[in-house]
Amino acid sequence: MSIHLELDSLSVERLAMVLSGRPGMFKLFYDTEDCGCNGVLVILVIDAPNATDIAVQSDSYSFWVDRQQEQQFDSKMRLEADPSYPSFKISSDAGVLSSNVRIQDRRVNSKG
Numbered sequence: 001m002s003i004h005l006e007l008d009s010l011s012v013e014r015l016a017m018v019l020s021g022r023p024g025m026f027k028l029f030y031d032t033e034d035c036g037c038n039g040v041l042v043i044l045v046i047d048a049p050n051a052t053d054i055a056v057q058s059d060s061y062s063f064w065v066d067r068q069q070e071q072q073f074d075s076k077m078r079l080e081a082d083p084s085y086p087s088f089k090i091s092s093d094a095g096v097l098s099s100n101v102r103i104q105d106r107r108v109n110s111k112g
């Protein structure tokens with residue numbers, strides 16, 4: 001299955017601010033550590049994909065998902081930034097996957 005992620009204009013702006021002109025890419029990830037059985041959807045900022053990651057089609061930025069988590073996502077999704085809060089909503093035609101998605105910077109020498 002291929003995954004396509006559409007970003008609204010505010011998401012594009014916010015992701016650019018997160019990168020702060022430094023190299024990086026994004027990974028959609030269900031963090032299950034200390035979060036219960038289903039996990040919490042987060043956007044990781046990474047230096048490079050893992051060997052098990054697969055590319056997500058996106059016009060604006062490089063996004064990845066872990067092959068083992070691919071079934072958690074729909075083939076066509078939208079990323080929308082919340083204009084009044086530093087979080088995002090990920091949705092598809094089937095519904096909302098998560099409405100309070102946060103960013104975690106996992107790049108080497110990151111400040112986040």
